[in-house]
Amino acid sequence: MAKGLEEGFTIIAPKDDHPVVYIVSDSIGETAELVAKAAVSQFNGGNVEIRRVPYVNDPQDIVDIVDEAQGQNCIIAFTLVLPELREVLVREADKHNIPTVDIMGPFLDALTLITAAPPKLEPGLxxxxxxxxxxxxxxxxxxxxxxxxxxxxxxxxxxxxxxxxxxxxxxxxxxxxxxxxxxxxxxxxxxxxxxxxxxxxxxxxxxxxxxxxxxxxxxxxxxxxxxxxxxxxxxxxxxxxxxxxxxxxxxxxxxxxxxxxxxxxxxxxxxxxxxxxxxxxxxxxx
The missing domain is CATH 3.40.50 (Rossmann fold)
Structure with a gap:
C-alpha cells in the first residue's frame, strides 16, 4: 500500500463495488478533495468513497497507488505540479484502464500561455x-x-x-x-x-x-x-x-x-x- 494511503481520507457510505475516487497530491490534497466532493454532491453522494493520498513525490508511490486501485470501480484525480509525476500517473493508470482527472495541469498550461512565464512547479505553494x-x-x-x-x-x-x-x-x-x-x-x-x-x-x-x-x-x-x-x-x-x-x-x-x-x-x-x-x-x- 502506498505511503499515506491510510491517513486523511474521507469515507462516504461505502458498499460492495462502490465507486472510489482516489485523490493523489504532492501536497496535502485539499484542493482536489474539495473538487471531488463538489462533483460527488451532484450525485447525492452516490455512495462514493474518497481516498486522499497526500505528499506523493516518488514515481514508485504512484505505481503502488495504481496497483492498489486496479480492479476497483474507481477514478484517480490528482494535483501534481511536476510534469514527470503526472506523466507516470497517467501512463500507469492507462495500463489498467483507470480514468484520470488532472485538476492542476490544464490550468498551469493555460496560465503559461497568458503570463508568458513558466510555473515554479513547487508543491504546496x-x-x-x-x-x-x-x-x-x-x-x-x-x-x-x-x-x-x-x-x-x-x-x-x-x-x-x-x-x-x-x-x-x-x-x-x-x-x-x-x-x-x-x-x-x-x-x-x-x-x-x-x-x-x-x-x-x-x-x-x-x-x-x-x-x-x-x-x-x-x-x-x-x-x-x-x-x-x-x-x-x-x-x-x-x-x-x-x-x-x-x-x-x-x-x-x-x-x-x-x-x-x-x-x-x-x-x-x-x-x-x-x-x-x-x-x-x-x-x-x-
Whole structure:
C-alpha cells in the first residue's frame, strides 16, 4: 500500500463495488478533495468513497497507488505540479484502464500561455503563502501588543527586541519588521525607569540598540511637542535632558552587549535593512 494511503481520507457510505475516487497530491490534497466532493454532491453522494493520498513525490508511490486501485470501480484525480509525476500517473493508470482527472495541469498550461512565464512547479505553494500571511499577521499583532514596553513578558517571546530613547523610531521599525514576519518588541530607555531584567538574559544578536545625534533628536522632539500643543521649551526636548537620556541608553546597551545602530537621518527602511542583516547573521551562526 502506498505511503499515506491510510491517513486523511474521507469515507462516504461505502458498499460492495462502490465507486472510489482516489485523490493523489504532492501536497496535502485539499484542493482536489474539495473538487471531488463538489462533483460527488451532484450525485447525492452516490455512495462514493474518497481516498486522499497526500505528499506523493516518488514515481514508485504512484505505481503502488495504481496497483492498489486496479480492479476497483474507481477514478484517480490528482494535483501534481511536476510534469514527470503526472506523466507516470497517467501512463500507469492507462495500463489498467483507470480514468484520470488532472485538476492542476490544464490550468498551469493555460496560465503559461497568458503570463508568458513558466510555473515554479513547487508543491504546496498555496499552503506556504497562507502560512506566510498568517505569520505576518501574527507578527503585526505581536508588535502592537508589546509596543513601548507595555508588557515585559513579550521580551522572551520576541524574535528581536529594540532598545532606544523616545523618538528613535522604535515603533515604526517594529511594525516594518513585522511585515517581514519578525516578532519585534521594543523597550524605551528612560533614566528614571529601570529596564526590564529580561533584556540582559537574551542573546546579543536578538537585541538591537538605536541611537541618534542629539541635534536631530532635539528637532524631532520639539516638533512632537508642537503637535501635542505643548511649549517647545519643555524638559523633554531640552539639550541637557536629551544628552542625559542618550548617555543612559548607551550604558544599558553596553551592559546588554548588543549592536547599536545610529538612526540619524535614516529612513525606517534603511534601519530595518541593517537590523535584518544583523539578525539573520546571528541566526546563521548561533
Amino acid at each position: 498555496v499552503r506556504k503563502l497562507d502560512e506566510e500571511y498568517f505569520r505576518k499577521v501574527e507578527a503585526i499583532e505581536f508588535a502592537v501588543k508589546y509596543d513601548d514596553g507595555k508588557d515585559p513578558r513579550g521580551i522572551q517571546r520576541a524574535d528581536l527586541v529594540i532598545l532606544g530613547v523616545s523618538r528613535t523610531s522604535k515603533t515604526p521599525l517594529s511594525m516594518y519588521l513585522a511585515h517581514k514576519r519578525i516578532k519585534a518588541a521594543n523597550v524605551p530607555l528612560v533614566p528614571e525607569v529601570a529596564p526590564p531584567q529580561e533584556i540582559f538574559s537574551l542573546s546579543s544578536h536578538k537585541v538591537i540598540g538605536l541611537t541618534i545625534k542629539p541635534q536631530q533628536l532635539n528637532v524631532i522632539r520639539t516638533e512632537r511637542l508642537k503637535t501635542l500643543g505643548l511649549t517647545s521649551n519643555a524638559d523633554y526636548a531640552s539639550h541637557e535632558r536629551i544628552l542625559k537620556e542618550l548617555d543612559y541608553a548607551e550604558s544599558i546597551m553596553k551592559r546588554v552587549g548588543c549592536p547599536v545602530i545610529d538612526v540619524t537621518n535614516k529612513a525606517v527602511e534603511e534601519t530595518a535593512s541593517k537590523v535584518l542583516e544583523i539578525y539573520y547573521r546571528g541566526e546563521r551562526y548561533r
